[in-house]
Amino acid sequence: MKKHVAELKIDGHRLVVKSDEDERYVRAVEDYLNNKIEEVKESTKAASTLDLALLAALNITGEVIKTKEMLERLGRRSEEIAGLIDGRLQQTS
Numbered sequence: 729m730k731k732h733v734a735e736l737k738i739d740g741h742r743l744v745v746k747s748d749e750d751e752r753y754v755r756a757v758e759d760y761l762n763n764k765i766e767e768v769k770e771s772t773k774a775a776s777t778l779d780l781a782l783l784a785a786l787n788i789t790g791e792v793i794k795t796k797e798m799l800e801r802l803g804r805r806s807e808e809i810a811g812l813i814d815g816r817l818q819q820t821s
Contacts, residue, residue: 734758739765739777764788 731746734754738761747754764784774780 738762739780741777761788 729748731748732751732754733744733746734751736743736745736754736758738758745754749757761784764787765780768774768780768783768787772783774783
């Protein structure tokens with residue numbers, strides 16, 4: 729797969745990255761991170777760039793964990809529903 733090089737600006741800092749993803753995806757990630765850093769700036773007195781980045785990373789990690797838990801619950805529930813449907817179909821056959 730071809731690597732794409734992108735120059736990002738994260739909280740005013742220039743960063744050059746290589747990615748397997750297309751530029752649109754990389755820009756979406758850049759925007760998401762910058763928005764999270766802005767949220768942290770608005771809700772805390774953290775001043776250093778490192779502190780802001782770490783707090784944003786903690787918030788994003790929390791979102792990822794909650795999303796994974798929700799997907800696991802949905803997966804289990806869909807398996808339960810599929811089992812119920814299969815049971816009903818077998819009863820009518």
